[in-house]
Amino acid sequence: MVKVGINGYGTIGKRVADAVNLQDDMKVSGIVKTRPDYMAFVASRKYKIFVPDAKSKKLFDDAGIKVEGYIDNLIDDSEIIVDATPDDVGKENKPIYESHKIKAIFQGGEDHELTNLSFNAYANFNEAWGKDYVRVVSCNTTGLIRTIYPLTALGNFKVRANLVRRATDPNDHKKGPINSIEPDLKIPSHHGPDVASVLKGLDIQTMAVKVPTTLMHVHFVNIIFDRDQDREKIMSEWKKYRRIVFVSGKDDVKSTGQLMEIARETGRSRSDLYEIVLWKDAVSVKGNELFYYQGIHQESDVVPENIDAIRSMLQLKGKEDSINQTDKSLKIGELVYGR
Numbered sequence: 001m002v003k004v005g006i007n008g009y010g011t012i013g014k015r016v017a018d019a020v021n022l023q024d025d026m027k028v029s030g031i032v033k034t035r036p037d038y039m040a041f042v043a044s045r046k047y048k049i050f051v052p053d054a055k056s057k058k059l060f061d062d063a064g065i066k067v068e069g070y071i072d073n074l075i076d077d078s079e080i081i082v083d084a085t086p087d088d089v090g091k092e093n094k095p096i097y098e099s100h101k102i103k104a105i106f107q108g109g110e111d112h113e114l115t116n117l118s119f120n121a122y123a124n125f126n127e128a129w130g131k132d133y134v135r136v137v138s139c140n141t142t143g144l145i146r147t148i149y150p151l152t153a154l155g156n157f158k159v160r161a162n163l164v165r166r167a168t169d170p171n172d173h174k175k176g177p178i179n180s181i182e183p184d185l186k187i188p189s190h191h192g193p194d195v196a197s198v199l200k201g202l203d204i205q206t207m208a209v210k211v212p213t214t215l216m217h218v219h220f221v222n223i224i225f226d227r228d229q230d231r232e233k234i235m236s237e238w239k240k241y242r243r244i245v246f247v248s249g250k251d252d253v254k255s256t257g258q259l260m261e262i263a264r265e266t267g268r269s270r271s272d273l274y275e276i277v278l279w280k281d282a283v284s285v286k287g288n289e290l291f292y293y294q295g296i297h298q299e300s301d302v303v304p305e306n307i308d309a310i311r312s313m314l315q316l317k318g319k320e321d322s323i324n325q326t327d328k329s330l331k332i333g334e335l336v337y338g339r
């Protein structure tokens, strides 16, 4: 059992922690938070809590939440750290990991250059083998890579994708927009170059808008191949990958609200939907062009990727074995939606 420390226990950190403890080859050694808020109370029921400094320790002591020690103690008791702190905090933490000579995984809010190795289990599990520092790409980038990577079996292509992004996560009461649609004025949005940091050399352009919802992102994707394509062949390539699932408007699944309802009703922990969801009805091929919509549950799609990154960096299991084990533990591939 390898010991995994989780630095940052928010949307991503708490999910990765629970997923680690579902595996039989790893366990959580503790988590780090800076503030003794309600989530710290929740965490203290399941995990040992560590803090970054004396200032935080005093806050926890005053709140009556037991602290096991400082982040250095957690690092000393761990073989790898999953850094799930807010955007750009990972960059400040990397020197701490380097000084302790401990491996670390960062999240998509950090720049690719922090590790020079951006990760997606399907696309480049083997590149992370034995590496010290790896970045799991963001939720949107993970979604794009999951459905684009299988198509590499069908020829060369370029990608034009438009992203409708959720404004923020459900627990976040401070961010917006709440009554606007906010275009990302940088074109391409950062997602295209981020996909190309994993699928190297891919011609991909992305545009994005933020909308007032907290549930999921939706992408409109257009793939232009160098040859004509057959819809059934594309479907059968996608169906080889459990982390992609299909829904159908014929079953009245027509919105992200209904996707979340499926996750809730099928007993998924926190109503998480680790898979990228494709609307089967809308998958269309016109000559050499493919069009599709996909839904991304931003809070959870990167969770299995973090587990596989741990296995690759610590050389615990090969690609197929790791993905199979991760999927089984999270019940990925067990959801059957119908037509």
Ligand SMILES: NC(=O)c1ccc[n+]([C@@H]2O[C@H](COP(=O)([O-])OP(=O)(O)OC[C@H]3O[C@@H](n4cnc5c(N)ncnc54)[C@H](OP(=O)(O)O)[C@@H]3O)[C@@H](O)[C@H]2O)c1
Binding pocket: 007, 008, 009, 010, 011, 012, 013, 032, 033, 034, 035, 036, 037, 052, 084, 085, 086, 087, 088, 089, 107, 108, 109, 110, 137, 138, 139, 169, 298, 299, 302
């Ligand atoms: N949310 C998403 O949809 C999503 C999806 C994919 C990837 N990501 C990426 O995952 C990373 C984490 O995002 P998140 O959404 O999980 O953030 P989050 O919900 O804001 O959680 C961040 C956590 O880090 C803790 N924290 C803050 N400052 C810290 C510090 N200096 N040292 C240690 N812990 C600290 C916070 O608790 P305290 O305030 O108590 O310290 C909190 O537990 C980011 O890189 C983000 O871009 C997010």
